[in-house]
Amino acid sequence: MYPGRFEYQAPTTLEEALATLDRYGDEGKVLAGGQSLLPLMKLRFASPRALVDINRVAGLDRLAEEDGELRIGALVRHRDCERSELLGGRWGVLADAAPQISDPIVRNLGTVAGSLAHADPQGDWGSALLAADARVVAASAGGRREIPLDELLLGPFTTALEPNEIITEVRVPDPGARAAGTYLKLERRVGDFATVAVAVHVSFADGTVSRAGIALTAVGPRNLRATDAEAALAGAPLDDEAIREAARLAAGAAEPRDDVRGSADYKRNVVRVFVERGLRMAARPEERGDVPRAAAAPPGRPEPSEEFAGEETAEDVMKEIREKEDQ
């Protein structure tokens, strides 16, 4: 699991990075966190001629709110999102997604923009940001353009980016004063890619839904938007009946397949369950506790037994031994 031969460039300015990338044409690849690209290279599924490492490019690591919009620079790591105060509340969908991505090692390095550029249908950011109606800023030697996420993500590992383009920033629009959402992910074990995940992001005005974003992870060739469900919710109060109907519609929008994680029917059902749970949480954000991870343990379970030796640290034991020796 060692990669083939490649050239390595580490520019320090965006201009330089764009020019370098432009020079390699479709033989060059941007290297951000490396958490998707390097495994592919080690498996020799990808063998780019050159890597253009953007980690030294100044100014790409900004995570900030500007004019009500959230701006996520190309070098903002999953970990930054997980820790940022900005992401809670109205952008609950993003705050809840971040800590559910893989493990701390991957989160320390992997980037939001890199996830979008990688376009893995099992990626979590794709859905969270689709639900939040985000778009990306793509720069190239020739200029820059904005691409809505819906148009960026084309299919499995396929985007609308040109080989010479770099996503410099992700922009998430202002969801309004009253908004709530969450990201519910079913994983076989902690740190796993999603079996199914659902992003829900709802804005309210005058007691009704002004905009609903619902997107689905791992149940189609790309992160899918449940547009029928979104449309059905808009303009109406978010009551039980509306929630159930939206969940049904969203399940219909899923295009799951049988695989080692579960059957297609199973996954479709989890979409329904999660959309329902997610919308319920959005309807009553004040009641929500922590992100409901897989089947939370019942409250008030008995305390673990004292006999359990794992509580002891090595130092405790050594101390005990020394004390005995001293006697």
Place this chain on the structure above:
Amino acid sequence: MPAWVGRRMPRREDAELLTGRGRFIGDLGRSGMVHAVFLRSPYPHARIVSIDASRALAMPGVRAVLTGADLPEDLGAQPNTHLFGERETPYFALARERARYAGEPVAVIVADSQYLAEDARDEVIVDWEPLPSVGDADRALADDAPLVYGDRDWPDNVAATFEQEMGDVDSAFDEADVVVTERYRIQRQFGCSLETRGVLAEWDENVDELTLWTSSQIVHIARDLLAAVLGLPEHRIRVLVPRIGGGFGAKFHFYPEETAVALAARATGRPVRWVEDRMESFLATVHAREQRVEISMAAREDGTITAVKGDLVGDMGAALHTVGYGPLWLTAVMITNVYEIPNARVRARAVVTNKTPLGSFRGWGQPQANFVVERTVDRLARELGMDRADLRRRNFIPPERLPRKSLHHTLDSGDYPRCLDRALELLDERGWRERQHELRDEGRHVGIGISFYTENSALGPSRMLNQGGVQQGGYDIARVRVEPGGEVTLYTGLCEMGQGVTNALSQVCADNLGVHPEKIKVVTGDTSQVPYTGYGTGASRGAAVGGAAVMRASRKVREKVMRIAGHMLEANPDDLEAEDGMIFVRGTPTAAVTMGDVGRAAYLRAIELPEGEDPGLEAIEAFDPPQFAWPYGANIAVVEVDVDTGEVSFLDYIYVHDCGTIVNPMIVEGQIMGAVAQGIGAALFESLPYDEEGQPLFGTFMEYVLPTAAELPRLVMEHQHTPSPNIPGGMKGVGEAGTIGSPAAVVAAIEDALAPYGVRINETPVTPSAILAMVGEREVTPA
């Protein structure tokens, strides 16, 4: 009075390992060392028409490409040491003519760096002729199945059939009030280690001697098998085992790569290292467990189980590896578990398929036996309307009737009812039976599962092994030496693979010699230094068999220490005591000499020795157990199932067991926790599925789901102590125990949680998707 045995002591290697200073194969380097990678068959079954390595060989930095055609004519097939009467399934260091499973090594490529070797591998061109193949034991048994060994004129795919019977099974079934029959499927799993395998070989041309570092649990067996395959005398090969990052039985095998890397070292005249990469480890390291079992139990209305019969099919993969079909055999003969069932009959068929060979994994065949027996006992309880625990109690072999022979083995000692009762007491102290009712009333799905196991440990009486067909002994030999300065060096053939055996052995030595454990250095993993061990490091034998050998050697040395000290102190040796390196006259601690004084006398100052005493201060002693030792225990799992998503979470896990004398409770608890994690892996997560033709449907940790700390319960553990009557010191083994009873308990708990749906779960792993398929979709439970 034992001072060290029984103490909680952190492992001596912890600091080294936790600070990243452990030296594994991947950390070793030799001057001039080059790197090997393997080209493996992409097909489950294919003929090798030709291999063209010319482009690879032309690449700069490439030293050699060896294929099956380059192997020495007289090279032996990879041996199987567990011969139970089976057809031969020869396979070699590299596939000759045909490959029988995806992942079989076909060529080894040696280059100056790992990068170059992998580049070159891409340039080796194999012309394959794919052949019909079979990826499932049931299909392999069908009349028109593709034959895995059609080229060796096998009429079918059955490598061996094993049958054993006791009592009068047919009459018992005829006379039974109740009969239950169930069919189970147990998936493939494997002993997945943090450290993959690795080999480093250096051939000294001048003297024609080979040094081989290998990540192995069987240091001497590996040497001997390598010698046999290469046709070299054993003493021309030195095998060394550095730190091992987990073995779990998978490293109890002798692999084609060990031979191939040795040959590559000879071919290149360079030290050659190969470290298995994570992806190839899923195919190149032996798999384990896969069986389907049909089992019937006959009982009287009062719950007395009168007979059991089992029909087992083991999917052995493409060859019988180092331990043959041993694990399948063990499943078969454990079919009565801890119960006094007078009539039993088993048939086990070892079936070959075009899949990675099956081999050892912590528990061997016992988790499968336990699963099918314990789940069927539950079923019987349901059928009889009896409490599950009562039914078990009624059928336990009572303590006063132990030792008692079961189908093959003689269970030695213990008190099963007391162990189960204590576990149930803990369950009630923790309020679970009551809470289960309350939670059920709230609409939650909480279940309790019980199982009871025994474990075949302290393997094993050498004669019994040989009689059964094992071409190895079951003894262990230890050498204990007091150095001139009074420190102690203990040499053992057992390997330290993270299980802490060196700590346990030094605690035993400390007590029996009268020194502090920190004064004892334990030397392992070097055939040029350590005494021979009969069986290798497995079968839960380290503390029991190895410990007993250390005990004997330590005592022998101590006798001499006492004679010398007695002479120095002008006291009768019988009046002396040794503790913490001081030897003194009982009751007069001021009249003392140190172990160093004795050591100096023994080696340097013969003038201080008693008349006629030989110089030197060491002893070598063997121990061959007269019988196995049988630890046992109860697992109780409490789980909750989310019926909307099928997810299972643990609310509690109770583990009460008896493994005889405990040398170091911290180690025992760690062993049980780790093994239960693997049992839970079996119940819920881990699987190595293949398609019908034998193409693997896995390849990375994306498919092979190992549970992490987050998914696992915190164990509530209690120890009971019935010393083994067969082992000096009373130890029974424990390393594998946790894997055995845990799958049954966890699956029983899920079934209990889903009682409202009346489901039966006879297949593992129980995934969320499988659970939902059983309970069906329903209205979402409002939060």
